[in-house]
Amino acid sequence: MAEDKRSKFVRIAESRTNKIINMIRLLGNCSSKSTYDYTDKDVDKIFSTLKAELDEAKKRFQSSESKRNGEFKL
Numbered sequence: 201m202a203e204d205k206r207s208k209f210v211r212i213a214e215s216r217t218n219k220i221i222n223m224i225r226l227l228g229n230c231s232s233k234s235t236y237d238y239t240d241k242d243v244d245k246i247f248s249t250l251k252a253e254l255d256e257a258k259k260r261f262q263s264s265e266s267k268r269n270g271e272f273k274l
Contacts, residue, residue, distance in 0.1 A: 224250075227246070242274055245274060246272075246274070249272050
């Protein structure tokens, strides 16, 4: 039997969301000053970029228009 649209969405959205959560936790591991050297500017750029991408993803759920930016670079 074919998977209905709702079941497919739930399965994929849960999987992708959990992957993103895990990656955010891994990013948090970079906060160790004894292991890494970074500035407040670096941290602000990382989190402003993540917020912008989240905002853009949310907009895609609210409208059919979207824009895609390139890869993140410090």
